[in-house]
Amino acid sequence: MALSKEVYKEFEDVVGEENICDDPAIMPAYFATEFAAVILPKDTAKVQAIVKLCNKHKLKFRAISTGWTGVFPKNTILLDLRRMNRIIEINEKNMYAVVEPYVISAELQAELFKRGLNFCIKGAGSNCSAMLRGHGHLDQTTSADDRNHLAIEWVTPEGEIVRLGSLGSSDEWFCGDGPGPSLRAIISSAVPPGVTPGVFTKAAIKLYHWPGPSKLPVVGKSPRYTLREIPANMMARYYSFPSVEKMWQAELKIGESEIAYELMGFNASMVASNITTCNEEEEEVFRRISQEVQGPGFFVIIAGNSPEDFAYKKKVLEKIVSDADGKSLKSVEDPEIEGILLCQCVRISASIRETFRAGGAFNSIPIMGQRDLTIKWAIGAGEAKKPLIKKGLIVDDGGAFFGWGVEQGHLGKTEIFCRFDPLNPEAKKAVEEWRKEQCARAVNERYFADLLMAKIDESGPSLSNYHLWWRKIVKELDPNSVSPEGGPLV
Amino acid sequence: MALEDYRGDMEMCCRCSCCKFIPMQMVQGAEYSYACPSIAKYNFHAYSAGGRLNIAASMLKKGFNYSDKILDIVKNCQMCGACGVSCNYAMDMEVLEPIQEFRIKTVEDGHTVPALEKVITSLGNQGSMVPVTGKRGDWASGLNLKDATSKKVNVLYHVGCLTSYDKNMQKLAKATVNILQKAGVNFGITGDAEMCCGGRAYQMGYKEDFLNQAKKNMAMIKKAGIKTLVASCSNCYQAFKVLYDKYNLRGDLEVLHITEYIARSLNEETLKPSKKVALTVTYHDPCRLGRLGEPWIHWEGKKIPGDRFVFDPPKIYRRGTHGVYEPPREVLNSISGIKLMEMTRIKEYAWCCGAGGGVNESNPEFAMWTANERIREAVSTGAEAIVTACPWCEKTFNEAIQKNESSLKVYDIVELVEKAI
Numbered sequence A: 001m002a003l004s005k006e007v008y009k010e011f012e013d014v015v016g017e018e019n020i021c022d023d024p025a026i027m028p029a030y031f032a033t034e035f036a037a038v039i040l041p042k043d044t045a046k047v048q049a050i051v052k053l054c055n056k057h058k059l060k061f062r063a064i065s066t067g068w069t070g071v072f073p074k075n076t077i078l079l080d081l082r083r084m085n086r087i088i089e090i091n092e093k094n095m096y097a098v099v100e101p102y103v104i105s106a107e108l109q110a111e112l113f114k115r116g117l118n119f120c121i122k123g124a125g126s127n128c129s130a131m132l133r134g135h136g137h138l139d140q141t142t143s144a145d146d147r148n149h150l151a152i153e154w155v156t157p158e159g160e161i162v163r164l165g166s167l168g169s170s171d172e173w174f175c176g177d178g179p180g181p182s183l184r185a186i187i188s189s190a191v192p193p194g195v196t197p198g199v200f201t202k203a204a205i206k207l208y209h210w211p212g213p214s215k216l217p218v219v220g221k222s223p224r225y226t227l228r229e230i231p232a233n234m235m236a237r238y239y240s241f242p243s244v245e246k247m248w249q250a251e252l253k254i255g256e257s258e259i260a261y262e263l264m265g266f267n268a269s270m271v272a273s274n275i276t277t278c279n280e281e282e283e284e285v286f287r288r289i290s291q292e293v294q295g296p297g298f299f300v301i302i303a304g305n306s307p308e309d310f311a312y313k314k315k316v317l318e319k320i321v322s323d324a325d326g327k328s329l330k331s332v333e334d335p336e337i338e339g340i341l342l343c344q345c346v347r348i349s350a351s352i353r354e355t356f357r358a359g360g361a362f363n364s365i366p367i368m369g370q371r372d373l374t375i376k377w378a379i380g381a382g383e384a385k386k387p388l389i390k391k392g393l394i395v396d397d398g399g400a401f402f403g404w405g406v407e408q409g410h411l412g413k414t415e416i417f418c419r420f421d422p423l424n425p426e427a428k429k430a431v432e433e434w435r436k437e438q439c440a441r442a443v444n445e446r447y448f449a450d451l452l453m454a455k456i457d458e459s460g461p462s463l464s465n466y467h468l469w470w471r472k473i474v475k476e477l478d479p480n481s482v483s484p485e486g487g488p489l490v
Numbered sequence B: 001m002a003l004e005d006y007r008g009d010m011e012m013c014c015r016c017s018c019c020k021f022i023p024m025q026m027v028q029g030a031e032y033s034y035a036c037p038s039i040a041k042y043n044f045h046a047y048s049a050g051g052r053l054n055i056a057a058s059m060l061k062k063g064f065n066y067s068d069k070i071l072d073i074v075k076n077c078q079m080c081g082a083c084g085v086s087c088n089y090a091m092d093m094e095v096l097e098p099i100q101e102f103r104i105k106t107v108e109d110g111h112t113v114p115a116l117e118k119v120i121t122s123l124g125n126q127g128s129m130v131p132v133t134g135k136r137g138d139w140a141s142g143l144n145l146k147d148a149t150s151k152k153v154n155v156l157y158h159v160g161c162l163t164s165y166d167k168n169m170q171k172l173a174k175a176t177v178n179i180l181q182k183a184g185v186n187f188g189i190t191g192d193a194e195m196c197c198g199g200r201a202y203q204m205g206y207k208e209d210f211l212n213q214a215k216k217n218m219a220m221i222k223k224a225g226i227k228t229l230v231a232s233c234s235n236c237y238q239a240f241k242v243l244y245d246k247y248n249l250r251g252d253l254e255v256l257h258i259t260e261y262i263a264r265s266l267n268e269e270t271l272k273p274s275k276k277v278a279l280t281v282t283y284h285d286p287c288r289l290g291r292l293g294e295p296w297i298h299w300e301g302k303k304i305p306g307d308r309f310v311f312d313p314p315k316i317y318r319r320g321t322h323g324v325y326e327p328p329r330e331v332l333n334s335i336s337g338i339k340l341m342e343m344t345r346i347k348e349y350a351w352c353c354g355a356g357g358g359v360n361e362s363n364p365e366f367a368m369w370t371a372n373e374r375i376r377e378a379v380s381t382g383a384e385a386i387v388t389a390c391p392w393c394e395k396t397f398n399e400a401i402q403k404n405e406s407s408l409k410v411y412d413i414v415e416l417v418e419k420a421i
Ligand SMILES: Cc1cc2nc3c(=O)[nH]c(=O)nc-3n(C[C@H](O)[C@H](O)[C@H](O)COP(=O)(O)OP(=O)(O)OC[C@H]3O[C@@H](n4cnc5c(N)ncnc54)[C@H](O)[C@@H]3O)c2cc1C
Pocket: A062, A063, A064, A065, A066, A067, A068, A069, A070, A071, A081, A101, A122, A123, A124, A125, A127, A128, A129, A132, A133, A134, A135, A136, A192, A193, A194, A198, A199, A200, A201, A351, A352, A355, A486, A487
């Protein structure tokens, strides 16, 4: 359904003719969805005006930040927030940054490094919006965004501008809970990617101390960047363990002793993806590393605030690893490889190598919860991958999973994915079935899993029917039903 | 290879947006983080490399229904290749090649834009990509240079259309000649007989016109028995070295950019810059000398059926790693008094000057916008001058500077070398 000339003109009057387009020519670039129009607002006032027009004409709308992911109904008005790309404020004293949706994490992080600060970058990569909510490599020290979002500016589905937390009472961004309206219960599962309707136009993000240099000394040419030298008081290692139990023992101890700047439970396949520059090299290195590791493992970055602090953390790490019979992967001790990993895993710049490079697609199940339990679930999901590997439908990673602890404790994220060629229908179908089965198994075993939309009505009753409450809230927020949900409820 | 041959590559695009930015490790803040001028200016995802691949892939599936918007998307791209470098940091897929093939297809299907048609008509009629005034070899009158078509020379200096005809750029030809003479090189030119390399026509999508020029040039070169060609224009350099090779036309002709030749002469001590040039400069890597100057890799193969996007024989991608980055820097560093301040976006992830891909001709305002972005970045280094190694960059920067009244000076590297010897 194309917009009528009159309605189109109303939107055009808001953003100017160069910032709206309904030409079918551009749509393949937008998720191959036939949007009613794509609109590029520059600021919150424009977003509000567009949302009000959508309500006036009962047109469905959705927003994207960098637009990596998303499934959108046909004829939606798409607000591409690309022009909202300003870092509004970096408050060093109170340790928060206020950003618009199209500030990418790499940009914000580089600015923060100059000030001795860092923030939680989502594992997806620093090419994504710095504002979006999620988990990542640095969760050990930066926690995840359940805590990291402070005040937020939100244009509701009806076009009200709501300023959450301290912003609502004092124009200050320092707190998400107030003084002022908290609404964290709605937002916490919901700052995108998620389901809260409306458009998030600014968010304050909590910042953390960065013990490294103001700029990493990157050398080399793409695709092989490494560090000229490992920055003072920093070290990166990969340890493997004889069993999952031993690995978990070490992970927990590292958390308790608060010594790791980053603990990322990569499997050998992900290490291989990270340190190689093409698919062929990756296959070869994976085979080699698989022989070198003794079992499951993790990648650790230690960052000291002084030589003494570094020496202490290193010593504790070595003791914990040795107590759990861990073994350091020799390849990663090579300063060039250590540099590659250190840089990539601080600047979060190789997730694409881990996921899309091999076949062009991946399908993943992330599970939040107590790590030792979720790992048990993941081992099962890994076993279920093996027949697909055998048939050559998915990339051979040994049936591995990965994950990491959050906030130096026993909670964390455990995830498992299959990489495949999306143009192979058999592979696609097999992976979808695997995902469905393993998600269902997770829910049955009472894990906090991403639920497929179709299943919510089945699983809701075992979770206090929260989905029904959520729908009631959404109805209140969006009486005209113009702001469709952005993804599955988690 | 035709657009269809890149279907698999285009389908690999995962929409990650990395092609909009310089490689993530190199991002130094909110400023100068973009690699692609097209998305930075036009904002709709369709104007990114990923968007172009998505559109081309969709047209392959659904048919080529051209519209003004499609042509606008196709032509507002400098063909600078920055997208490919950023994408290929992590992905194994061709990016610029399908974009180039998409362009070629639009032209072959008869969907062209008047501004570019005009240029190509002039190429056909007058053998030049720039307006013709006088004769091509007029700049050399009185210089007594050898005619490489009739005299035995070790090196052919190919001057290029812009440097030959543009009165403001002829100084670059004279400087180059001066340098080659000082280095004692037995070189010649082809003067009025010189022909356009065809490289810029290729960037615009006019493959046949390019091939026509390439064949004529190589016939002349073979006939004259020339073994080494030196170009001072990065567009010519890339055409002779990379594009002619791509179409198996280069044979064993050695192609060098003047900066490579100078660097070689410095190493062999046949050239000694002895005079001081007190200047703080920043160096702009021309796209076609830098990342796109990387040698062509001949490859033919088939996808291995199965889970991965891999081929038999394995495909080696041109990821910008082996462009000409060091010789110009070596040359600058050899001149006493020159202080080189690097910009944020350099080497394989340098920002384009704006002139490539026919944008200079079809959308001068976009070319100026792109150049202004670079000028801003150059000024931010504290440099007094931006130095480049291509007349097209110099021309575009000069125009941008004139328009915005910046005090930044613009030099081609040969001008500085000339001052120093
Ligand atoms: C390879 C890969 C790895 C990933 N790994 C992780 C991981 O480790 N941890 C993790 O937490 N996540 C992960 N993800 C999910 C990831 O967090 C999101 O894909 C990413 O943050 C999206 O950022 P984006 O800027 O591309 O958002 P977009 O793709 O633009 O948006 C994502 C969703 O949010 C909605 N949205 C975006 N912006 C707004 C806004 N301002 N207001 C309202 N709605 C909006 C969109 O409609 C869409 O539904 C991964 C994804 C990929 C593809």
